[in-house]
Amino acid sequence: MTHAHDDLSGLLSHAEELYRDTSFSAVRAWKRRTGGLALGFMPIYVPRELLAAQDVLPVGLMGGGEMEIIRGDAYYQSYICHIPRSTIELGLNGSLDALDGVVFPAICDVIRNLSGMWTMLFPGKLVHYLDVPQDFDPAVGGAFYRDDLLHLSRKIVAHGGRPLETERLRAAIVAYNRANGLVRELYELRREQPWKVPTHELYLLLRAGLVVPVDEQIAMLERYLAFVEDDDERRPMDQARVLLTGSFCEQPPLGLIKTLERTGCYIVDDDFVQVGRWIRHDVPTEGDPLDALVEAFLHDAIASPTRWCESEAKGADLVRRVEHSGAEGVIFCAPSFCDPALLDQPMTVAAVERAGIPWTAFKYAENAGQFQVIREQAGTFADSIKLWSGA
Numbered sequence: 001m002t003h004a005h006d007d008l009s010g011l012l013s014h015a016e017e018l019y020r021d022t023s024f025s026a027v028r029a030w031k032r033r034t035g036g037l038a039l040g041f042m043p044i045y046v047p048r049e050l051l052a053a054q055d056v057l058p059v060g061l062m063g064g065g066e067m068e069i070i071r072g073d074a075y076y077q078s079y080i081c082h083i084p085r086s087t088i089e090l091g092l093n094g095s096l097d098a099l100d101g102v103v104f105p106a107i108c109d110v111i112r113n114l115s116g117m118w119t120m121l122f123p124g125k126l127v128h129y130l131d132v133p134q135d136f137d138p139a140v141g142g143a144f145y146r147d148d149l150l151h152l153s154r155k156i157v158a159h160g161g162r163p164l165e166t167e168r169l170r171a172a173i174v175a176y177n178r179a180n181g182l183v184r185e186l187y188e189l190r191r192e193q194p195w196k197v198p199t200h201e202l203y204l205l206l207r208a209g210l211v212v213p214v215d216e217q218i219a220m221l222e223r224y225l226a227f228v229e230d231d232d233e234r235r236p237m238d239q240a241r242v243l244l245t246g247s248f249c250e251q252p253p254l255g256l257i258k259t260l261e262r263t264g265c266y267i268v269d270d271d272f273v274q275v276g277r278w279i280r281h282d283v284p285t286e287g288d289p290l291d292a293l294v295e296a297f298l299h300d301a302i303a304s305p306t307r308w309c310e311s312e313a314k315g316a317d318l319v320r321r322v323e324h325s326g327a328e329g330v331i332f333c334a335p336s337f338c339d340p341a342l343l344d345q346p347m348t349v350a351a352v353e354r355a356g357i358p359w360t361a362f363k364y365a366e367n368a369g370q371f372q373v374i375r376e377q378a379g380t381f382a383d384s385i386k387l388w389s390g391a
Ligand code: SF4
Pocket: 081, 082, 083, 084, 107, 108, 109, 110, 111, 249, 250, 335, 337, 338, 339, 340, 341
């Protein structure tokens, strides 16, 4: 099926269609076309370059959104986040049948348990728990991570994928550098002129990029950038600039993002769909490409709550992001029961308070449908920022 991307609204409708399609038709179509393997990956980071180099389509799984949960609840207690239930639901209702397996990066205990359940529920599918290191010495954590990547690579071959070749990996790094560079460019443009890049549009493009091959993602991002850069009809409004943090795994509903924008917030930085921004710069293309991926993971990754950092480093990083983005306030916006986000929050709140930055906090679930309370809270926050900044 071809889609009309001749104008901005056509491009965004296509992105929204990909975002809402929990049956992953685009992945099924890609498999029919190419005969390749498709592997799902849970948030937040997996080296998609490695998968693509072996002709595998990496498919980001970000939960079930507003989908009704029928069987998934039976697998989990009530006091944990929502994304594992909806992921199980997608697996059990056949939505993920097109996937040849799933990679579960080490994010938290919930994801670790989910990877074990997947092994039991879907025998015959590739399941890999990507045990990313928390030791960043190349001789220790680096060697461990390299081994783990090679282990994953061998499993892909055992499931019918192409063996890993150096030049193919290098080419995949070049392609993802381009895609991730475009995402960074869009984030930069939004920092400078947030009225040109509304977050609900940028978010749809990020989500769409999770289910298509990298060259398609590049084409979509390039088109969007070209549309909005020259769009003089999008004019600045008197909105409060906010940085949204905590939404790196289970994602908020699109309606929540739109609500924040409608209540007077320009979101000028966020934690959504971090896979394309996890590594801060281009991965070097000289030398051994597998070493380059490992080195980038060790020494060029963001200060995620799922990653060990020196004490105070995460608070300092958040304050730096506020300064860089020109945000006037911080909204701590995390999924309910998200341990990594909520355990870091007291420390990062303390850093923000020390720096005199206004902040507010609320929690969400991916299937939330009512935003009245958040609308009032965010609206009041945005109004008070405008009052303080004008004082
Ligand atoms: S939302 Fe938080 S607690 Fe839940 S799986 Fe993701 S990182 Fe883990």
